[in-house]
Amino acid sequence: MPTTLLNSELPGLNLIHRGKVRDVFALSADELLIVATDRLSxxxxxxxxxxxxxxxxxxxxxNFWFDKTAQVMPNHLTHKSVASVLPHGVDAALYARRSVISKRLKPVPVEAIARGYLIGSGWKDYQASGKLCGITLAAGLRQAEQLPEPIFTPSSKAAVGDHDENISFDSVVATIGAELAEQVRTATLALYRYAAAFALERGIIIADTKFEFGTDVDGKLYVMDEMLTPDSSRFWPAEQYQIGISPPSYDKQFVRDYLETLGWNKQAPGPKLPTPVITGTAAKYAEALQRLAQIQLD
Incomplete structure (x- = not known):
């Protein structure tokens, strides 16, 4: 059965970051333990x-996607045993399927977003300006329409509780330099194209997704953190896709749609979720995992 973990507690390990979902512990100068909790933002x-x-x-x-795309882009996984680093007395079963030991990289301070369809904030931007994150698009496009080519639309990396802001490619260059900016853009679009084609064969459209990257001491670029999950992507069942509407989704749009009915001001603290929304969200994540990777967590 799936386990439940809101906050990881690992006495003796150095917690260096508690994010929206992941808790990150330092194991050494070269490695991290990353724990994906069951928190939802x-x-x-x-x-x-x-x-x-x-x-x-x-x-x-x-992990499925990291393995699938390793020939496209190196990633942060070390494939070392998580159980070997857990403190004595900790329930290893609680952490076994939600944790990885990774390379300790220097994060690139940019959210690397690939968009293949006109939806979400991109659709609102296009309606108002004819542009998507500053990129001029053809006139007459409709909601959820596939773009002629996937585009790179970076954003800033906000702290927990703050909002990411769309930024231009020139801003990325100014932040991290032209060479690294081009590497990030190229890798983002290559990973998206590969994954979108793979997912479509399994009946899922990846409308857009977000990647995070880091560099090692030699400046080599890796994809890291999470990859092509329902938290970082917009997944649509291909059989229900229609242009002109916001298609049903496997991601946390299910939760967003519920929250939009509450009149909540979208500031902390967030509202509690009713049981049907919690179980419905878990079911959508499970279905995406099954359809994409043929993995079922019993």
């Missing part, structure tokens, strides 16, 4: 209720 606010098994599903789908 929406509109950049961490909600009070966990989604049971979510962290396990996120980790399993990320």
């Amino acid at each position: 929406a509109f950049d606010v961490v909600l009070p209720d966990p989604i049971p098994g979510k962290g396990e599903m996120l980790t399993q789908i990320s």
Whole structure:
């Protein structure tokens, strides 16, 4: 059965970051232990209720994609045993499927977003300006329409509780330099194209997704953190896709849609979720994992 973990507690290990979903512990100068909890964020606010098994599903789908795309882009995984680094007395089963030991990299301070379809904030931007994150698009495009080519639309990396802001490619260059900016853009689009084609064969459209990258001491670029999960991507069932509407989704749009009915101001603290929303969200994550990776967590 899936386990439930809201906050990881690992006495003796150095917690260096508690994010919206992941808790990161330093193991050495070269390695980290990354734990995906069952926390859920929406509109950049961490909600009070966990989604049971979510962290396990996120980790399993990320690991699936890291393995699938290793020939496209190197990643942060070391494939070392998590059980070997857990403190004495900790329930290893609680952490086994939600944790990885990774290379300790220097994060690139940019959210690397690839968009293949006109939806979400991109659709709103296009309606208002005819542009998507500053990139001029053809006139007459409709909601959820596939773009002629995937585009790179970076954003800033906000702290927990703050909101990411769309930025231009020139801003990325100014932040990290032209060479690294071009590497990030190229890798983002290559990973998206590969994954989108693979997923479509399994009946899932990846409308857009977000990657995070880091560099090692030699400046080599790696994809890291999570990859092509329902938290970082917009997944649509291909058989229900229609242009002109916001298609049903496997991601946390299910939760966002519920929250939009509450009149909540989208500031912390977030509202509690009713049981049907919690179980429905877990079921959507599980279905995406099954359809994409043929993995079922019993």
